Amino acid sequence: NAGVTQTPKFQVLKTGQSMTLQCAQDMNHNSMYWYRQDPGMGLRLIYYSASEGTTDKGEVPNGYNVSRLNKREFSLRLESAAPSQTSVYFCASSEALRGRNIQYFGAGTRLSVL
Amino acid sequence: KNEVEQSPQNLTAQEGEFITINCSYSVGISALHWLQQHPGGGIVSLFMLSSGKKKHGRLIATINIQEKHSSLHITASHPRDSAVYICVAAPLGGSNYKLTFGKGTLLTVNP
Numbered sequence: 001n002a003g004v005t006q007t008p009k010f011q012v013l014k015t016g017q018s019m020t021l022q023c024a025q026d027m028n029h030n031s032m033y034w035y036r037q038d039p040g041m042g043l044r045l046i047y048y049s050a051s052e053g054t055t056d057k058g059e060v061p062n063g064y065n066v067s068r069l070n071k072r073e074f075s076l077r078l079e080s081a082a083p084s085q086t087s088v089y090f091c092a093s094s095e096a097l098r099g100r101n102i103q104y105f106g107a108g109t110r111l112s113v114l
Numbered sequence: 115k116n117e118v119e120q121s122p123q124n125l126t127a128q129e130g131e132f133i134t135i136n137c138s139y140s141v142g143i144s145a146l147h148w149l150q151q152h153p154g155g156g157i158v159s160l161f162m163l164s165s166g167k168k169k170h171g172r173l174i175a176t177i178n179i180q181e182k183h184s185s186l187h188i189t190a191s192h193p194r195d196s197a198v199y200i201c202v203a204a205p206l207g208g209s210n211y212k213l214t215f216g217k218g219t220l221l222t223v224n225p
Binding site: 040041042045102107 | 118145147149154155156157158159162200204212213214215216217218
């Protein structure tokens with residue numbers, strides 16, 4: 001099992017460019033998440049998908065869109081990248097286990113917006 | 115003020131030392147997680163606990179619900195334990211999707 005796979009691992013964009021970060025999980029989890037991690041701050045939730053066909057905003061959704069393509073895949077799109085979106089992005093998935101939420105993380109995507 | 119506070123922010127130890135990282139939270143929780151993030155960036159879940167103590171190898175996690183405090187201990191520390199350790203609170207009665215993350219403790223273990 002690969003777990004949670006994110007692509008790409010690194011990306012450099014110019015301000016105004018668009019791109020999509022891909023995430024796939026092979027653990028048959030219902031829930032998937034996108035986080036960003038910035039220096040001096042904890043992980044912050046951008047969007048999540050509780051189950052296939054649903055998506056909801058997290059703490060910092062502005063400037064992002066998501067698509068839950070199927071149960072395996074959850075993509076994050078930046079329509080017009082801004083320097084403030086320079087960050088490390090993590091995808092995660094989980095299956096509530098006895099009512100509690102263990103999350104499995106991807107390796108991260110380092111994004112720089114110039 | 116962050117609802118999850120970790121201390122210390124940075125910790126340097128010599129190989130073999132006993133390590134303690136603390137986490138205090140101000141919200142009611144259903145569970146508390148400890149994550150480990152290695153220098154390469156990958157994040158793994160170490161523990162999830164809602165009461166008492168859990169042990170895995172040289173790692174021990176404890177939680178005191180009344181005091182809203184958790185500790186992560188590492189016995190006989192090793193340079194490969196060098197990583198950022200993150201405390202995460204899962205809120206009581208709320209969505210499992212509204213986790214609150216601490217800012218992390220950077221541990222460096224020197225040989």
